Every structure is written in C-alpha cells, then in structure tokens.
Amino acid sequence: MQFTSVIAAAILAYTASALPNSFITSTTTATPAATTTAADAATTTLSLTQQLFIADTAVDRFALIPNDKDFVFPFNDPTKLGIGGKGGDLVTANRKTFPALVGTGSGMAVGFLGPCGFNTPHVHNRATELQIVTQGRLMTEMVPENNVFRDNIAAKGRRVIANEVKTFEMQPFYQGSIHTQFNPDCTNATFIASFNSEDFGAGQVADELFSLSDDVIQASFGQAIDGAEIEKFRKAIPTTIALGVEQCLKQCHIAKR
Incomplete structure (x- = not known):
C-alpha cells in the first residue's frame, strides 16, 4: 500500500489530536523567561545585594547596577574612618557594603593602624586572608588549629607563627585561625587584605569568649578569674582596633586611657 498525500495528512492530524494539551502548549507556545531590570528593582523591598543574588544571569546583575561609580x-571615604577604635580603622568591602562583589567570591579590607595600633586577636569565619603591608611594618601572630605544636612536640606547647612583616611583604592567615597584627612604631602602618569570600566575617576572640556565661568563663580559666571581676573584663575589652602593648605606648608617649 502506498502512502498518498491525503493519507499522510490524515495520520498527522490524528497524531496531533491524540497528544495531551499540555505537551502541545509547552512545545508551541513557550514564553521567554522574564529578566530583572533596574526598573523592577525600584519597586521591590529587597536590598540590592539580595536582588543581585537572585538575578537569573550575570547580564541581569549588570542591569541592576546601572551607575559606573x-x-x-x-x-579612604571619611565617613568610613574614625569609627574603628582608638588605634586606627579597618574598612571592609564585602557583598553588603559593596554589592558589586556579588558573584565574585572575593572580598577585601584595608587597615589603617596608628602608632601602636593593635588589631586585636580574631578569626575569619568563612575565608583565608592574604595580607600585604603597604606602609610601615607589622608584628603578626597566628595560632593554627589543635595539635599543631612547636617542633611537632606536644610538650613544647602550641605553635604560634610570629613574624615581622615589612612594607610590600605578605602573609596568609588561614580560615578559622586566631591571628593578630600590631604596629610597633610611632608612625602609621597600612595593610591591604584580600579574602576568598564575599562575606568573610570576623570574630574578636576575647569579646566572644567573655560573652559566655560567668560559670563557663571561670571554668575555662581554671577559676583563675574571680566571678566578681568578669564584668569588669567584659567592659574593658576593645572590639576592634585597640592601642597596643606597654613598651610601644611608652616609646611613643601615648597614654593608656
């Protein structure tokens, strides 16, 4: 039996009528996906960072940031300076303070440490820091994780990686490691820190420790701290950039308080 044009047309018509409506609709009347525009952003209650996060494509993200600036x-924005602490300032660019970072997986900070400025011991929760000194020098210390000992011998105690980092030298501070930087001179020091996260985070160790309950703090210090003194410690702990060690303060004729 030979197929004629009439028979072929009849078979095609029957096949089309037998298909589910949903299949016909999806294959013949597909609607292009909506894109996010700057106009859409103006009508939403989401922050710019949130809008950038849920944008369908990188092209849509660029549409949400129409201003080149x-x-x-x-x-060095004056509104970002003078608020860090007595010893200097730390200005951070993360995905909240600088939404253009969304999608880059990167963040950055610049530290301005005055004479005897001390970036108190802290950790970065979600990133490793690469820090380069661009002015002056810094004395740095970093404590890695448990079971990292001096000369790999437990009896010699924890290993503390301590360095003098001079201008245009760099040091890594690993994610989760306790570390600190101190300007030992009577002149200013500046550092630039890059992070492999848009939201690298920071936790000041002493401030976090003394946020715990009094019983836990006393137990942590083997009862070396009297319960009545704990609140005094809490109130005296600086949260970010502080004035540094005694020797430097005397050398630079800086009063403690």
Whole structure:
C-alpha cells in the first residue's frame, strides 16, 4: 500500500489530536523567561545585594547596577574612618557594603593602624586572608588549629607563627585561625587584605569568649578569674582596633586611657 498525500495528512492530524494539551502548549507556545531590570528593582523591598543574588544571569546583575561609580569602593571615604577604635580603622568591602562583589567570591579590607595600633586577636569565619603591608611594618601572630605544636612536640606547647612583616611583604592567615597584627612604631602602618569570600566575617576572640556565661568563663580559666571581676573584663575589652602593648605606648608617649 502506498502512502498518498491525503493519507499522510490524515495520520498527522490524528497524531496531533491524540497528544495531551499540555505537551502541545509547552512545545508551541513557550514564553521567554522574564529578566530583572533596574526598573523592577525600584519597586521591590529587597536590598540590592539580595536582588543581585537572585538575578537569573550575570547580564541581569549588570542591569541592576546601572551607575559606573558603583563599581568603585572608596576605602579612604571619611565617613568610613574614625569609627574603628582608638588605634586606627579597618574598612571592609564585602557583598553588603559593596554589592558589586556579588558573584565574585572575593572580598577585601584595608587597615589603617596608628602608632601602636593593635588589631586585636580574631578569626575569619568563612575565608583565608592574604595580607600585604603597604606602609610601615607589622608584628603578626597566628595560632593554627589543635595539635599543631612547636617542633611537632606536644610538650613544647602550641605553635604560634610570629613574624615581622615589612612594607610590600605578605602573609596568609588561614580560615578559622586566631591571628593578630600590631604596629610597633610611632608612625602609621597600612595593610591591604584580600579574602576568598564575599562575606568573610570576623570574630574578636576575647569579646566572644567573655560573652559566655560567668560559670563557663571561670571554668575555662581554671577559676583563675574571680566571678566578681568578669564584668569588669567584659567592659574593658576593645572590639576592634585597640592601642597596643606597654613598651610601644611608652616609646611613643601615648597614654593608656
């Protein structure tokens, strides 16, 4: 039996009528996906960072940042300085303070340490820090995780990686490691820190420790701290950049308080 044009047309018509409506609709009347525009952003209650997070594509993200100047972050903005602490300032660019970082997996900070400025012991919760000194020098210390000992011998105690980092030298501070930086001179020091996260985070160790209950703190110190003194410690702990060690303060004629 030969197929004629009439028979072929009849078979095609029957096949089409037998298909589910949903299949016919999806294959013949597909609607292009909606894209996010700057106009859409103006009508939402989401922050710019949130909008950038849920944008369908990188192309849509660029549409949400129409001003070229929003791709530049001013670390020396006067409104960002003078609020860090008595010993200097730390200005951070993360995905909240600088939404253009969304999608980059990167963040950055600049530290301005005055004479005897001390970036108190802290950790970064979600990133490793690469820090380069661009002015002056820094004395740094870093404590790695448990079971890292001096000369690999437990009896010699924990290993503390301590260095003098001079201008245009760099040191890594690993994610989760306790570390600190101190300006030992009577002149200013500046460092630039990059992070492999848009939300690298920071936790000041002493401040976090003394946020625990009094019983836990006393037990942690083997009862060496009297319960009545704990609140005094809490109130005296600086949260970010502090004035540094006794020797430097005397050398630079800086009063403690």
